[in-house]
Amino acid sequence: MAALLLIATAALLAFRGAYADKVYPAVAVGDVPVGGLPRDAAETRLAERAAALAAQPLRFAAGDRTWTPTLADLGVSLDLEASLGAAYRVGREATAPDRLWSAANLVRNDRAVPFGLRLDLGVLGRWCDGIDAEFGREPRAAALVVEGATVSIEPEVDGIAVDREAVRAAAVAAVAAPSDGVAPLPIVTTPAAIRAADLAGARARVGAALAAPVAVVHEGRRWELAPEDLGRFVAPIVDPARTGADAVTLDLDQPALAAFLSERFAAEIEREPVDALLGWNEGPVVVEEGVDGRAIQAETFAREVTTAFFAPGGTVPVPVEIVKPAVDGTNLDQLGITTLLARGDSNYDGGSFDRDTNVEVGARLLNGTLVPPGGEFSFNGAIGEITADKGYVVSTVVQGERAGRDIGGGICQVSTTVFRAALLAGLPITEWWPHSYRILTYEHDGWGPGYDASILQPEGDPFGGGDLRFANPSDSWLLVESWTTGVHVVVNIYGPDLGYDAQFSETTFDGPFPHEEADLETVNPALPPGTIEQTEWPLDGSEASFTRDVYGPDGELLESRQFFTKFRGRGNVWQVSPDMVGQSPAGG
Known part of the structure; x- marks a missing residue:
């Protein structure tokens, strides 16, 4: 007995010695026999199989579309180190009994270890993303559709996407059991959160709301907002935390409705505030009281119209707020206007009656102009558009300049006078255009050439031409006072004592x-x-x-x-x- 044991031990040692750097016989990795091969030869054979596996296709179909990705496309590859290591460890187990049993078993039976695989989920995900872009769709909830004064329901669409886990499992299974067959593309369905049946109640409510206009009133006037005007703002709100009818709340698109209402009623209801007209009498005084402005409270208006839309029968008063003018009789002491900064003058003797008229109209419209702290004076902005309804008449554009007669000719006499006042006050001149031709009229009373300022109001774009502008460098207001006396234009600029x-x-x-x-x-x-x-x-x-x-x-x-x-x-x-x-x- 001892002799037999000795013989067996010697045989086992000889066997192990013969395969010291080889895979034991009868060992395979998957369907690749590597028994008896040195490690590098086994690795070469497995690498050949890995290349074939990478190119091995799978076939999926959905409807009339088919896809044939390779295992490499799906991120599946053979792990050479893991596969070779598993084969090499057969017969080299950790304990002596296990090694003896394994070696004895190899004498009687072949031993196959599974392929070691690598799975790149990023590659798999990109392939699935491509199929989703081509074939998949996002779930789309059923929706209310309002056209004019009618409402209908657009049915829901369930979402579909590639079942990524099922594709992964199919790819792994194909390594061990390749198939030329075509399998259905694994997909998952995502039900739409809102079904058509869930909107039946909302449809009925919107239909009732569209049956009558919404009445709007303000200071004895009445308007009606037609159902088709309001229906286009219907905007159901869907709560993502809920499903079914409970997830839907009816509303109107508030920002869009507010903008619509502002545009619809602004011209009839709103007005800009008008600052008080100021003069000077040892300090600023009110010559003409300011006028409060009025502005629609658009957000409140939209919310109240929405309430009336879904609860027909009432009327909606237009909510407005009073906008106080920046300057009125109550805040003169806060303006910081304390002293005369400079006086400008010009002599328009020798002009025509029409030109003189325009000079006087321009001086009157300019009078009382206020320039806010840190703001900028604009001559065109101060006098407004030059039009006949303000008293302007047709005259030579500027006496002695290139041919042409136009309404308001002579207004540059006033802009020239403002220019001189701003120059003398030391105020920064931010826009100035001299006349193209020398006009001797502007050199009366000792003023030299170049102390003039032209302005231009092109037809169709009255504020797009040349302007006279100067900056207010202080944190107080400036007051521009202007008038004509005899054949002279006078412009005074008042403000804080700048020390210039x-x-x-x-x-x-x-x-x-x-x-x-x-x-x-x-x-x-x-x-x-x-x-x-x-x-x-x-x-x-x-x-x-x-x-x-x-x-x-x-x-x-x-x-x-x-x-x-x-x-x-x-x-x-x-x-x-x-x-x-x-x-x-x-x-x-």
Whole structure:
């Protein structure tokens, strides 16, 4: 007996020695026999099988669509190290009895260990994402559809998506049991949260609401909001924490409804506040009281209209709030207007009656203009659009300038006077346009060339042209007061004591420069037949400039700026009636 045991032990030792660096015989990994192979040869054979596995296809179908991903597409690959290690450990178990049993078993039976697999869930997820984008759909709840004054229900759509766990399981199973068959694409269904039946009650309620208009009233006036106007704002609110009919609450789209109501009623109900008209009498005084504004409380209005829509029969008073003007008789002492900053003047003697009229209208409209703390004065903004209903008449655009008559001609006499006042006050000039041609009218009373300011209000865009602007650098208000006396325009600017000292250089004047423009003939259909009249005379060009230095209360230089004007030259200009074209000295 001892001899037999000795023989068996010797045989086992010899067996183990023969396979010291090899896989024991009769061992396979999956369907790949690796028994008796050295480790590197076994690894090579498994690598070949891994490549074949990576290209092994699966077939899925849904409806008339098919997909044929490989195992690699699904993130499944052979783990060479794990597979080879499992094969090599057969017969090399941790305990002697296990090793003996395993070796003896290999003599009688083959031993197959399963493939070691790697699963890349990111790759699997990307393949499933692609199928979902092509084939899947998000669940869509049933919805109310309002068209005009009718309401219907759009049925729900359940969501479908690839069942990722089922695809993973199918891929793993295909490693051990490949198949050429076509399997149904594994999908999961996500029921829509709201079914058509859940909206039956909501449909009935909206239908009842659409049966009658909503009445709106304000200060004795009455309007009706038609059902079709309000129906487009129906916006059921779905509570994601609930399902079925309990998840649905009826409402109207509040922001959109508020915007609609504001646009619908603003012109008839709202008004801007009007600041008090101020003058000066050893301090600011109220010349004309301000007017309160009125604004619709749009959010409240929308909520009350919504309530009336779903509970027909009542009326909705338009909720408004009073908007106080920024300046009125109660807060004059808070404006900070304490002193005269500067006075500007200009002489418009020699103008036509129509031009004088426009100068006086402009000065009247400018009077009382207020500039808020840190704000900016705009001449066009102060006088508003130049129109006949304000008293303006047709006149030469600016006397002596290039041909043309227009409503409001002469208004630049007023903007020039404001420019001079702002210059003398030391205020920062933020927009300034000198005239293109030298106008001697602006040089009356000792003012040099270049101390003028033109403005322009193009037809159709009155505030898109050239403007005169200056900044209010203080934390108090400014008051612009203007009037005409005799043939003079006077502009006073009041505000806080800024302590500014504005100093001006002598005006530098160069010229005249001979004009280079040819004589011009223009046709005026309004002239009677046989008319040839000269409207402009030759004018040479020139250049003028001056520098303003502004010093602060402590003597520091705040600004040094040159104001430069290049005056253009021009030739003769004749206007002719249509029958006299080409017969003026300009020759057409």
